[in-house]
Amino acid sequence: DTAVSQTPKYLVTQMGNDKSIKCEQNLGHDTMYWYKQDSKKFLKIMFSYNNKELIINETVPNRFSPKSPDKAHLNLHINSLELGDSAVYFCASSRTSGGPYEQYFGPGTRLTVT
Amino acid sequence: GIQVEQSPPDLILQEGANSTLRCNFSDSVNNLQWFHQNPWGQLINLFYIPSGTKQNGRLSATTVATERYSLLYISSSQTTDSGVYFCAGELYFGNEKLTFGTGTRLTIIP
Numbered sequence: 001d002t003a004v005s006q007t008p009k010y011l012v013t014q015m016g017n018d019k020s021i022k023c024e025q026n027l028g029h030d031t032m033y034w035y036k037q038d039s040k041k042f043l044k045i046m047f048s049y050n051n052k053e054l055i056i057n058e059t060v061p062n063r064f065s066p067k068s069p070d071k072a073h074l075n076l077h078i079n080s081l082e083l084g085d086s087a088v089y090f091c092a093s094s095r096t097s098g099g100p101y102e103q104y105f106g107p108g109t110r111l112t113v114t
Numbered sequence: 115g116i117q118v119e120q121s122p123p124d125l126i127l128q129e130g131a132n133s134t135l136r137c138n139f140s141d142s143v144n145n146l147q148w149f150h151q152n153p154w155g156q157l158i159n160l161f162y163i164p165s166g167t168k169q170n171g172r173l174s175a176t177t178v179a180t181e182r183y184s185l186l187y188i189s190s191s192q193t194t195d196s197g198v199y200f201c202a203g204e205l206y207f208g209n210e211k212l213t214f215g216t217g218t219r220l221t222i223i224p
């Protein structure tokens with residue numbers, strides 16, 4: 001019974017390619033997030049969606065485009081991949097009304113751009 | 115946004131030892147979480163603790179919201195406790211980004 005799942009777990013691709021990462025949560029949460037963890041282990045928010053609407057969009061290149069088809073899914077599409085995009089991408093979800101507001105994270109997708 | 119400072123950055127302990135990890139926030143936070151990132155990279159929720167004290171087995175956490183800090187206690191360390199411990203906070207309840215600290219890397223030696 002995986003609460004937050006991501007696919008794929010590993011993604012190795014060449015510069016210039018386009019790739020997608022998928023995320024699904026079965027916790028009944030109304031908000032989903034994408035975080036990026038760089039090589040120094042620093043975790044930073046990229047996007048958040050509440051009820052399929054974009055709420056937070058940090059200073060992320062517009063090559064990154066999140067899409068939320070419904071409350072349980074949030075996908076991340078990356079165009080024209082660059083070496084600096086190599087990182088671990090985590091999806092998370094939480095409740096944002098009524099509490100508790102704890103965020104739960106998926107297992108991560110390790111993206112390597114060569 | 116808020117700044118989150120964790121200390122110490124690295125900690126090496128013998129199995130069986132106790133430890134205290136600290137997290138300081140630059141502003142009041144309304145949501146505070148502790149995570150353990152294990153050697154396989156998984157982020158495991160340890161505590162959701164906006165205020166007060168909670169215990170879960172050998173781990174406990176205390177948040178003093180008015181003084182903008184939180185502490186994570188690990189007692190009788192085991193090798194499986196190794197990994198990176200992160201604290202993270204939100205300025206507002208819900209619908210807001212978690213800002214993470216830079217982590218404490220804990221290594222437990224058998």
